[in-house]
Amino acid sequence: MRLSALTLCTALVSLPVAAETTFPATLAGHALIPAATFIPAPADAPKDAQMSGKFTGAARVMKAGTVPGDTGGMHGKRPTGLSLPFEGQPLQGMSGFAMNPAEDGSIYTLTDNGFGAKGNSPDALLMFHRGAPDFASGSVAVKETVFLRDPDMKVPFRIAYEGTDSRYLTGADFDPESIQLLNGELWIGEEFGPYILRVSLDGKVLAVYPTMAGDVQLKGPDTPGISATSVAGKDWTVQRSGGYEGMALQPGTNLLWAMMEKPLLGEDGKPAGTALPVRAFDPAKGEWTGAEFKFALAEGATAIGDFNFIDETRALVIERDNGEGLPALKCAGDPAPDCFPLPAMVKRVVLIDTAQIDAEGFVKRLGHIDLMAIANPEGKARVETAGGVAGTFTLPFFTIEDVMKVDDTHIMVAVDNNLPFSSGRSLDKAMDNEFVLLSVPELLAAK
Secondary structure, three states: OOOOHHHHHHHHHHOOOOOOOEEOOEEEEEEEEOOOOEEOOOOOOOHHHHEEOOOOOOOOOOOOOOEEEEOOHHHOOOEEEEEEOEEEEEOOOEEEEOOOOOOOOOEEEEEOOOOOOOOOOOOOEOEEEEEEEEOOOOEEEEEEEEEOEOOOOOOOOOOOOOOOOOOEOEOOOOOEEEEEEEOOEEEEEEOOOOEEEEEEOOOEEEEEEEOEEOOEEOOOOOOOOOOOOOOEOOOEOOOOOOOEEEEEEOOOOOOEEEEEOOOOEOOOOOEOOOEEEEEEEEOOOOEEEEEEEEEEOOOOOOEEEEEEEOOOOEEEEEEEOOOOOOHHHEOOOOOOOOOEOOOOOOEEEEEEEEEEEOOOOEEEEEEEEEOOOEEOOOOOOOOOOOOOOOOEEOOOOOOEEEEEEOOOOEEEEEEOOOOOOOOOOOOOOOOOEEEEEEEOHHHHHOO
């Protein structure tokens, strides 16, 4: 049977990535922000924001700490030991490192939309931070937290706190997942639109850019204006939680390359293969350039977590599956409190070269490190892992969403702990915000 060009392309995209080099990684440092870390909302924020997580159940809950968090049906609904709502705002969900550091050397990172969805996060304030991990002590200094706000009404749709003077943004407005610092401003890639936000260092939204493919705006099910009767694959093609999980700033060109977390949908409403589209945005012009390439997920991977350049053409990409917990504790039958029903299997940092694009538009994968098999000969891990093996460090988490080059031999990785809905190291404890320093000289030298 002769395949059409479209069918052939889809078939090729669906093939597993060819075997590639797995480079070694050694744990060089480990630092934590404890899961139960909270900060007060700004004094001028609505009273509603002083307690967060009131809408994560079927109805509003106004008494703090009365709704136990758990890992959800996919992961066995194991309790995590923390209960909603929270007094204040949780300092959680680290999602994205900016490649360029702040003036004092600290790192810009994001907290994502709050509690995982547009509907349950209207009281979760959006924020970014300047942080400085101290791997000698195992702690992370959060030097500054800045809350996003829209005083000049640059957001083109109604926000949750529309009628307030301060107009702080919440997880009902955007889901920020990636961040870059350029010329004294921040650029944030988000998932609901998906949009790119231009933001001042004091948190004020300066512009909001929709995603354009030529003259067509790409939308998802959470894009404002999409109705409940819309048709997947026709009215919207970006999967839910499938927008800009990674957005890398390219040295030299200062272009932002925005990568979808998941494949786009075809006309039938189903994922069109396993390729992730990556599009170039020019911050200087405020427009999409039309340049693009594709990233092929490896077999078993379902999404990416972050994306950052290490030089003019090579970049790091986190790819992952949806599992959490070590395979050694996989449930033999039905989910139970002492096992993981869907353990982590594919958690990687992949090195790509954007100067090597094949005839079908796919970027060259140069190799990867396995985040489930990190050497730990010096015992630098700060916490134990259920089912772990001595001498090996792992990141058995659902969402690992931060990666950046530190120097010519080291990278840093951090996790989104989805507070209070994820575990991974323990069967019954909410995961911390972990920052991990890895020695990977062979990976960083690969061409």
